[in-house]
Amino acid sequence: MPAKRTLRRRRVPAALLAPAAIGLAFLILPLAGLLARAPWAELPARLAEPEMLAALRLSLLTATAATALSLLFGVPIAWLLARGDFPGRSVLRALVTVPLVLPPVVGGVALLLVFGRNGIIGSWLHERFDITIPFTTTAVVLAMTFMSMPFLVVSVEGALRGADLRFEEAAATLGAGRWTVFTHVTLPMVAPGVLAGAVLCWARALGEFGATITFAGNFPGRTQTMPLAVYLALQSDLEAAIVLSLILLAVSVIVLASLRDRWTAAP
Amino acid sequence: MRARATLAATAALALASLAACGSGDEAEAGSDGTVTVFAAASLTEAFTEIGDRFEAEHDGVTVEFNFAGSSDLAAQITEGAPADVFASADESNMDKVVEAGAAADPDTFALNQLVIAVPEGNPDGVTGLADLAGLDFAACAEEVPCGSAAQTALGDTGLTPVTYEADVKSTLQKLTLGEVDAALVYRTDAIAAEDEVDAVEFPESAGAVNAYPIAALTDAPSPDLAAEFAAYVLADDAQAVLQAAGFQHP
Numbered sequence: 001m002p003a004k005r006t007l008r009r010r011r012v013p014a015a016l017l018a019p020a021a022i023g024l025a026f027l028i029l030p031l032a033g034l035l036a037r038a039p040w041a042e043l044p045a046r047l048a049e050p051e052m053l054a055a056l057r058l059s060l061l062t063a064t065a066a067t068a069l070s071l072l073f074g075v076p077i078a079w080l081l082a083r084g085d086f087p088g089r090s091v092l093r094a095l096v097t098v099p100l101v102l103p104p105v106v107g108g109v110a111l112l113l114v115f116g117r118n119g120i121i122g123s124w125l126h127e128r129f130d131i132t133i134p135f136t137t138t139a140v141v142l143a144m145t146f147m148s149m150p151f152l153v154v155s156v157e158g159a160l161r162g163a164d165l166r167f168e169e170a171a172a173t174l175g176a177g178r179w180t181v182f183t184h185v186t187l188p189m190v191a192p193g194v195l196a197g198a199v200l201c202w203a204r205a206l207g208e209f210g211a212t213i214t215f216a217g218n219f220p221g222r223t224q225t226m227p228l229a230v231y232l233a234l235q236s237d238l239e240a241a242i243v244l245s246l247i248l249l250a251v252s253v254i255v256l257a258s259l260r261d262r263w264t265a266a267p
Numbered sequence: 268m269r270a271r272a273t274l275a276a277t278a279a280l281a282l283a284s285l286a287a288c289g290s291g292d293e294a295e296a297g298s299d300g301t302v303t304v305f306a307a308a309s310l311t312e313a314f315t316e317i318g319d320r321f322e323a324e325h326d327g328v329t330v331e332f333n334f335a336g337s338s339d340l341a342a343q344i345t346e347g348a349p350a351d352v353f354a355s356a357d358e359s360n361m362d363k364v365v366e367a368g369a370a371a372d373p374d375t376f377a378l379n380q381l382v383i384a385v386p387e388g389n390p391d392g393v394t395g396l397a398d399l400a401g402l403d404f405a406a407c408a409e410e411v412p413c414g415s416a417a418q419t420a421l422g423d424t425g426l427t428p429v430t431y432e433a434d435v436k437s438t439l440q441k442l443t444l445g446e447v448d449a450a451l452v453y454r455t456d457a458i459a460a461e462d463e464v465d466a467v468e469f470p471e472s473a474g475a476v477n478a479y480p481i482a483a484l485t486d487a488p489s490p491d492l493a494a495e496f497a498a499y500v501l502a503d504d505a506q507a508v509l510q511a512a513g514f515q516h517p
Contacts, residue, residue, distance in 0.1 A: 109444070118445040134446050135403075135429045217430025217441070218408060224431075231433060235338045235410040236359075 031249075038246055039239045046243045051220055052229065055244075056251065059226040062137065063205035066144035067152075070201045074152040075194065079182070081153070082160035093157075100150050107147055108214025115142065115215075139216035140223050144205035151204050152197035159193020160186070199256060206252055301329045302492040303349065305340045307356035307479070309379065309435060309455060313512040314354065317505045321496060328492060336434060337412065344369050344484065351493035354481040354500070357412035361480040373482035376500050377514035380476050381416050382466040384442055384450045384457045391448055395469045396424055403429045404449040405441040412477050413438070417451045419475035439464070453477075455513035478517065 012020075046052055081093050099107055115122040115133045125131040133139050163186065171185045172178075187194070209227040216223040218232070226248040234241040302321075306314045311334045318330035333340065333350070337360040344350055345367040353370060355361040356379070364370045383404075385393050391402055406421070407414030408431035417428075428451070432438040435452050442450040443463050457466035481500050483493035499505055506516060 112444050112446060116444060116446050213433060214437070217405070218432060219430055228433075232408050232410045232431075235336070235408075235433070238342065 034242055034246060037239070038242050042239065042243055043247075046240070047247065051224075052244065052247070054221045055224050055226045055229040056247065058137070058140070058221070058224065059206055059248065060251070060255075062140045062144055062225060063202050063208075065141045066148055066205040067198055067202040069141065069145045070149040070152045071194070071198060074149045074197070074201075075156055077149075078153045078156035078160060078197075079186075082157045096153050097150050099147050104147060104208070104210025105214050108143060108211035111139075111143060111146060111211065111215040115139070134215060135217045135219060135223060137216075137222055140212055140225060143211040143215045144208045147208050147211050148201040148204040151200040152194075155197030155200060156190060156193050159190035159197075162193075163189045199259070203252060203256070206248070300327070300489045300492055301331055302351045302489055302496050303331045303333070304352045304354065304496060305333045305335075305344060305348070305350045306352075306354040307337045307340070308334050309356050309453060310334065310354055310479070312459060313455075313509050313514065316508050317500060320504060320508070321499050325492075325495075330496070349486075349488050350484055351487040351489050352481065352483055352496050354479065356479055357415075357477055358480055359412075361482065364482070364484075368485065370482040370484050373480035374497070374501055375478045375517040376481045376506075377479040377509050378476050378517050379453045379455055379479065379514055381413070381420055381451050381472040382454045382457050382468055384439060384452045384460070384464040384466055385448070386442065386445070387463055387465055389465050389467065393449055393467050395467070396421070396426065396471055399426050399449055402448040403446075404451065405430050405432055405438045405447045406451040407432050407435055407438050411435075413451075413453060416472070416475040416477050420451065420469070420471045422471065424471075453513070458513040476515075479514070 077096060081089060081096070102110070112119060112134060114120050115125075117123065117126050117132055117134065122133060125133070133142065167189065168181050168185050171181045176184065207227055208225070209231060212223070212225060213228055213231070218224050218228050226244065230241050230244045230248070233244055304314065304318070314332060314334075318332060321330055322328055333343075337355045337357055340353065341355065341360040341363045344353055344364050353361065353364055354376070355364075361370070361373045365373065383393055383396070383399070385391065391398065393399065393402070404426075406417040406428040409415055409418050411434055413435040414431065429447060430441065432441065435456050438450050439452045439456050439460055441447045443460065454466060457464055481497050483490065483497045487493035510516065
């Protein structure tokens with residue numbers, strides 16, 4: 001009897017299995033469509049193209065920089081939203097998720113209005129220090145950070161809310177300072193949430209298109225990331241676009257899978 | 268002001284043609300139905316007006332438009348979208364549709380030429396391509412029609428834009444937002460934005476003129492109306508609308 005019960009418990013209920021299968025098919029079939037249309041013979045030639053490599057390198061570099069910035073600023077935001085006690089917290093939480101709702105192109109225009117040559121901050125930077133942000137790699141990183149940081153904040157905030165407060169209280173009663181509690185108790189407890197958030201954030205940044213092309217423009221080697229290269233290839237050559245997107249997909253899957261292995265292998 | 272004048276003209280024309288319809292044989296040519304036109308985004312303003320005129324002259328006929336980038340439209344048509352007419356902003360996208368067997372014998376109905384768009388009042392005193400040296404300017408990417416024209420026009424001047432935009436509207440937007448000092452765009456786009464930008468003509472653009480072909484599609488759901496609309500675009504009335512928008516007669 002008990003053995004049977006555990007067996008039954010492990011089996012996925014049919015009511016979940018069917019929608020899961022349909023959902024998986026929906027997520028995977030478009031990828032299969034791309035794979036079916038891909039001109040595999042073209043792949044080696046594409047991989048050797050210096051422009052493609054430059055775009056891929058730029059994409060990986062900027063998405064990683066955007067993730068680092070998001071961690072640096074997003075984790076504190078998440079802490080504030082989960083643990084802070086101040087009026088207007090729910091309004092603030094809604095504001096943080098604005099980039100998720102905003103059409104990316106509009107996000108790009110919004111960034112131009114702030115950091116552009118005539119923008120609120122941009123005009124000051126331009127006149128005072130002769131710094132212009134649009135059309136630079138910095139602009140790519142800013143656009144990606146703007147669009148992807150909310151994913152990190154939402155996921156870390158969820159983890160913080162789920163964490164047991166008693167551990168932090170215990171550490172505090174044992175004499176740990178607030179910073180020590182944060183770094184030695186809170187962060188390790190929510191590490192899986194932070195990791196999941198960082199992965200989401202990196203993936204979103206890697207695929208970022210609309211805000212990037214609007215705010216940073218498109219210049220090979222400087223602001224042309226893979227999604228931009230794919231979009232432009234799509235204008236003239238569907239098959240080239242498919243090859244480029246598959247390369248981007250493969251690289252991101254390899255990076256994410258190897259990261260996951262490293263983390264789960266660790267005790 | 269200009270919009271009101273064209274509106275009045277359209278209304279007058281509509282009335283006149285309605286009267287013509289009432290008097291006789293015109294009604295037979297314009298049998299009831301819908302004609303679906305897939306047209307390049309740069310044709311939005313001109314074709315909307317041409318469509319209104321066509322409807323006014325053909326009783327019971329509705330013109331439906333799908334405006335998008337020519338390459339998107341070409342892909343939709345070759346994938347079997349139910350369209351009657353295709354008007355492309357360049358020959359290569361029309362060629363794709365013809366090669367796929369979805370259209371035959373396209374006609375060129377308009378030409379579009381590049382200009383240098385500058386902020387209103389031309390603060391940098393741009394008079395030609397050479398003046399772009401030292402300025403930040405935007406152009407379209409080579410993969411899209413306005414970009415191949417820009418590439419030809421720039422030739423071996425050694426001038427490089429700060430950004431290669433994905434379409435002509437975003438190229439112009441970089442200028443209207445003040446992020447660049449100049450932009451290489453079609454004359455039609457500069458005219459559409461004449462409240463904000465001035466257009467500087469330059470001789471090098473003559474060698475990089477884009478031809479706009481139109482064709483009734485082979486699998487058109489309304490083949491008669493398709494042929495009629497394509498012919499209408501080539502005729503004087505529609506040509507006048509196109510020229511007012513800044514296109515040139517082929």
